[in-house]
Amino acid sequence: MPVVHGLGLELWGLEYLPLGRKALIRIYIDAESGATIDQCAMVSRQLGPALEIDERLPGAFNLEVSSPGLERRFFKPEQLQGYLGRTVQAQLHEPLEGRKTCRGELSAVDGPMVTLVENGAPIALDWDQIKKIHLIHAF
Template sequence: MTRSPLLERLAGIIAPALEPLSVQLWGIEFASAGPRMVVRIYIDAEGGVSIASCAKVSRSLGAVFDAEDALPGAYVLEVSSPGLERRFFSAAQMAAFVGQVVDVRLHDPQDGRRHLRGALAAVSGDEISIDEAGKVTSVAFGRLKSAHLVHEFPDTGIKA
């Protein structure tokens, strides 16, 4: 996944602004809502992220963005936790989730496939390995279109 100059600039502004709020930047993504750009900021913290911490970060970053004139034109700022099925923005983020199920989409096919889903077997530098029922596929993180954790609900034994 490549990073745009705007994304790099925002990350450089956001990360230091979050330090006093006891949260870390997990990732940034852009979308559009009509004529406005939507800027989604994902934050994480030890012990999780609350609605109150998202609101506090939103207020703080709104002021920082305005002071730095960080974004061109009108924008909508959204702040949230990465959630149970968190999207990964770097291979390093994935290392803590080795052994868990991930869903990966590739920009270009590898071995005729663009979609991988299986247990994250390893992370080595910028390369990840996914075990799909015994078949391990390794791919460079830069080739990924998207990657996210797949939350598996525990079996409660209750039949529907």
């Protein structure tokens, strides 16, 4: 996304959530030292008008621009590489051994394969099995 990259920021992820008459477009940006509120506001001001004239977006929407935060959601497997050894929680599309949620230490990322260690047992997941995965921040 040129607006984000032009400001020296990284596009972390994008969510489009249809909510009745108005959709929600949520854009996550990041920077080496974390995105600031001012940077989020700047991206919103620059991106909002461009999105309003984009004919691919049906109807009205609200735009949110934010940092991924401490319990950041991951949008592609490559983003997980810097978080090996940390606790993550994955929500699955289909149940695995009767459960749709796995939580454990991220032990490996190899292409689309993500491995968590939950209670001492490794769980290998293909990225396509994962509906959502996010970091669990330890306070």
